[in-house]
Amino acid sequence: MKLSQKETNFNSEVVTRFELYNSLFLTLPFYQVKHTGILLPFFSSHCEEGVKQQMTPVDIIESFFGQYEQYVQEADRFDLLFRIIRYIERQVVLFDAVEDSAFNKTSRSEDAGSLEVLLRQISSNPDFKETVLQKLDDLSLRLVLTAHPTQFYPGPVLSIITDLTEAVKHDDITLVNELLQQLGKTPFFNKDKPTPVDEARSLAWFLENVFYQVSATIQSQIENEFDSPALSRHQLLELGFWPGGDRDGNPNVTTESTKEVSEMLRKVLFRCYYRDFRVLKRRITFRGVESYMNRLYDLFYINSFTDVESPTNLQSEILDNLNAVKQVLHWDHDGLFVEIVDDMIRKVQLYGCYFASLDVRQDSRILRKTHQHLREKLGLVDDFSSGYDELTEEEKLEKLAFTENDYKTSEGDDPLIKDTIETIRLMKSMQQSGGEKASHRFIISNCQQASDILQLINLFLWSGWKKNELTIDFVPLFETVQDLSVAAEVMRKLYTNPFYKAHLASRENRQTIMLGFSDSTKDGGYLMANWSIYKAKIELTEMARNHNIQLTFFDGRGGPPARGGGKTQRFYASMGKEIANEHIQLTIQGQTISSQYGSFDTAYFNISQLISAGIISAVEKSEKDTMSPDQKELFEKMAVDSHHSFVELREDPLFIKYLESLSPLKLLSQINISSRPMKRNSGSELKLEDLRAISFVTAWSQLKQNIPGFYGVGTALKDIKEAGQWDEVKSLYRTSGQFKTIIDNCMMSMSKSDFRITAYLQDNETFGAFWHKLKDEFELTEKMILDLSETTVLMEKYPVERRSIGIRERIVLPLVIIQHYALQQLQSGKMTEEQNAIYDKLVIRSVYGIVNAGRNLA
Structure with missing residues (x-):
């Protein structure tokens, strides 16, 4: 059968090159690496044959060792097995690097169309361009990095993969050989369990080395195509972050780790700004910009390399100075190098002083317990009735009152209760230092009823927040098949609650709802999980439209199809008219981050695909995507x-x-x-x-x-x-x-x-x-x-x-x-x-x- 062009490219760009570079392993100067490499093909063939004959794994291994006299001793057998594991681990890394290096030639999918194709269509069709521009005014994409334990490559190995990918792309055999040697000496696992802050640092590598540049590049391409003031006011791309904020079922996440991660994200971002500014400073050496450039240098340097006490949101000041520099370049220097300034302005608009919004998540059972604790501590038992926890949901909704207080935790408080209250207070200081988007969402896991949301609002108002300054989005997370089936009714009760209705009005009538895939699969199986989420989205969309709410679905999607992964762009491109799809938000976690967003090429492609999918879904909502x-x-x-x-x-x-x-x-x-x-x-x-x-x-x-x-x-x-x-x-x-x-x-x-x-x-x-x-x-x-x-x-x-x-x-x-x-x-x-x-x-x-x-x- 004749191979397609893509298959032919894959064979030449990936398979052949992998075999070529794989042979370099045999030349590495490590203990018995050549011996292991020579034996491995025989061992692999023996395993394949054993599997075909339906032999037990014990029989496969024992019969292999029976062929070699030097492996009589058990210690020698163990030694070889561990060496085989280490060897194959590094083969996998090499295959990752080779495949990623050939990404642009082999893996471009036409499933949802590409952004480049879409932009070409826009350029040649003025009417279509106007239609897309209107849709872009509503469209947004938020990718939320999570630290769920599916990332088995430690940070140093990820860095090697990045360098190895580039070396393979340029056929630099000398560098490939050196990197394989480095790989051979670099451990693939941690001796100790990482802390939440360790996880955050690991994922911040992707923010700094991939997303920082890719998001700005895509935003720039779209802005340049439309050259529209409306688009410049709209943030198309947003980044979210869970490590250090997601405490659901993780007792190791504390208020202190949340604070440390928030400060780390700010510092990493300012180091990105500082590196860019150094390039800017080398080019803009003209008169008239000295005071602005000096102030920018101070802002970037101090916030990159010193621990700033009580930091504040500097986004406006940075933008004012950059715009002043840009103005001088236009007026006095023929606009020379103004594109470099524009690039920095775009990045500061995208990332502010926070880089990625730090979400906070906690289980509803912990929040209920905290609510009960504060009712007692603040003397509110009479207001809520002594048997409040035994009331029906309707009775609770009638009893809930939204008074303000300022409870301070004490040493006697339960650790989880104390953490909840102190984290709620911390979110205010994070907004003061990084702006509202630094931390503006509280996600309620295992959300089962409207009171779960309203009681959480109580906790904010009892922890120093004011009603008219409640710059927080409360996000219910519906996970199980049962929770998904009642989600629309839960939201109806919220939309009709006077206080919550007023709160949504202050948030521009925008509501985010998170839908979890993994637990619904474990609960009901693959097909039922997909159907439950699809049905819930239709019902939740109808409910939101009935109450004039702009609804955003935040999809908790893991890597494999069993956890909501797979062909994500096709999932979003095929939303029908019954499902709100103007704002795409999804988690990317574990190996999905490194495999789909680990390099500029892969991240650019996958983000572009999602944006294109969102536009196509909005512009071309065909009847076929709406099931009868x-x-x-x-x-x-x-x-x-x-x-x-x-x-x-x-x-x-x-x-x-x-x-x-x-x-x-x-x-x-x-x-x-x-x-x-x-x-x-x-x-x-x-x-x-x-x-x-x-x-x-x-x-x-x-x-x-x-x-x-x-x-x-x-x-x-x-x-x-x-x-x-x-x-x-x-x-x-x-x-x-x-x-x-x-x-x-x-x-x-x-x-x-x-x-x-x-x-x-x-x-x-x-x-x-x-x-x-x-x-x-x-x-x-x-x-x-x-x-x-x-x-x-x-x-x-x-x-x-x-x-x-x-x-x-x-x-x-x-x-x-x-x-x-x-x-x-x-x-x-x-x-x-x-x-x-x-x-x-x-x-x-x-x-x-x-x-x-x-x-x-x-």
């Missing part, structure tokens, strides 16, 4: 059917036991990649409801089964076909961008699955029947999806991505076998304490490479 009542009924029927199938699996007594016994789930807590515990209620017995979605999805991905990304889909499709509605489903796949994206993302999850690896379990006395249940659903889903998409293999219509996944899976197959081998040995119960410790380490070390290679597996 019959199509919605069809989608819901499949979602409910899939949900039943997934719940039946989840309630199987072997469900958690299977994960605990056969995956590295229990050992994930020992991996030093996150300040967050693996599960809520960390001291209690493992329960599915307490298990974090990231750990849940990661465990399945290590098994190469990816259950959260497909289970129940095949059953639902089969049942609907047997009901005689297959033609309608095929029509839905062809005409609905939303449904097609959901199915295509499901294919991506399945492409990263391989049941051959665990085929040795099929006759297992304990887990055999359960394994067959998983495998049968996988095969059924594959069969039904291939029929639906009219293809012969998964991801047939995305050959480059399919090829990339295939190569990555082949690279890490030895790691998967080593991990399962170690888990089997641990399960045998025959190992000594010393051996158990080594096998634990083998499991933990193999997790890193498997997740890194999978890009967005966790």
Whole structure:
């Protein structure tokens, strides 16, 4: 079969170059690296053959060592296995770098169109240009960086990947060789768990080295195309930040860490400004600008390299001085170098004195507890009635009063209550130092009722905030299937509450609602999670429009499709008329940050795609993207059917036991990649409801089964076909961008699955029947999806991505076998304490490479 141009480019630009540079590993001057590199192809082939023959991981490893006399001793075997892990970890980094270096030639997707294509259309069509300009007045994109534990590359390795990508791009073999040597000596894991501030510093690297320049470049391109005063007043691109502010289930996030992160973001930003200003200063050496330039130097230098006591928002002063310089250049120096000044002005307008808005998030249960505490401490029990917590929701809404107070915490306060109150007070000082956008959102996790929001407003008013100065947006987060089903009613009660209605009016009638994907998948399965969010968006949009509210959806999306990831730009480009889509906000987390926003090229492309998707969705809201009542009924029927199938699996007594016994789930807590515990209620017995979605999805991905990304889909499709509605489903796949994206993302999850690896379990006395249940659903889903998409293999219509996944899976197959081998040995119960410790380490070390290679597996 003839290869497409993109496939041909991928083979020449990625596959061939990877093989070339991979050979450099053998020349590195490290302990037995050549010996490991020579043995690795034989080990990989042996693993592939063993998997084909459905051998157990123990048999695969033991039979390999049986071929080599020098590996009789157990210590020598362990030594080789660890060396193989280290070698493959670095192969994955090299493949990342080679693939990223070729990004512009191989990975440009036409799914949602590109910004460049859109701008060309605008230039050639004045009417279209005017239409797009009107839409841009409403459109905005906010990317929120989160520190969820899916980023397995430490900061130094990320820096090497960046440099390696550039070296490969320019075919600088000498530099590539030096960087591979550096990589060989750089550890891939932390000895200690990172603190929230450590996580913030790690992610700030992307702000400083990628987003700072990319966002300004894109904003500049759009401004130059339209040359519109309206657009210059509108901030199209915004950045958000969660590390240090997200305390939901993370006891390590404190008021002090929030303060430290806020100060760090300010300092990193001013260092970016200072570097730019040094370039400006070298060019603008003319008379008439001395006083302005001197003042700018002082502002940038002092705030970059000294600890400023009680910092203030300097954005206006910086802009005044830059505009004064610009004016002198125009008047007296023929506008020479004015474009450099414009670039700085644009960046100061984009980032102010805060860089990225620091969101604060806490669970509603903690906030309720804090509300109860303050009612008692402030003597407000009579005002709220002594049995307030036992009242119905309607009775609570009637009782709630919005009085002002100024409660100061004391040593006797519960730590979580104290943190909540002091963080609310801190948000005011953060706004004073960085401007309102420095920290203006409080997100309520597990939001279940309107009183959760209104009681939080009480906490602000009781902690020194004034009603007429409440510059805060209160953001409910609806996560579970049940919470999503009642979300519109919760918002109705808020929109009709007199105080909240007045508060929204002071915020320009703008409301942000966050929808969580990960927990709804864990709760209801892949198809039901997608349907629940889609349905909730329609209902919430209708409710907001009925009350003249400008609604923004903030999507909590993880990396893999099982957590809302996948082809994000297609997701936003295919919103129908029933869903508010003027403002796109989403979390980008873990490996999604490094894989999709880790370099200028990838970040520019993905941000451009999202902006283009938003414009297309707004300008070209076609009827096909708005499902008909019959199509919605069809989608819901499949979602409910899939949900039943997934719940039946989840309630199987072997469900958690299977994960605990056969995956590295229990050992994930020992991996030093996150300040967050693996599960809520960390001291209690493992329960599915307490298990974090990231750990849940990661465990399945290590098994190469990816259950959260497909289970129940095949059953639902089969049942609907047997009901005689297959033609309608095929029509839905062809005409609905939303449904097609959901199915295509499901294919991506399945492409990263391989049941051959665990085929040795099929006759297992304990887990055999359960394994067959998983495998049968996988095969059924594959069969039904291939029929639906009219293809012969998964991801047939995305050959480059399919090829990339295939190569990555082949690279890490030895790691998967080593991990399962170690888990089997641990399960045998025959190992000594010393051996158990080594096998634990083998499991933990193999997790890193498997997740890194999978890009967005966790």
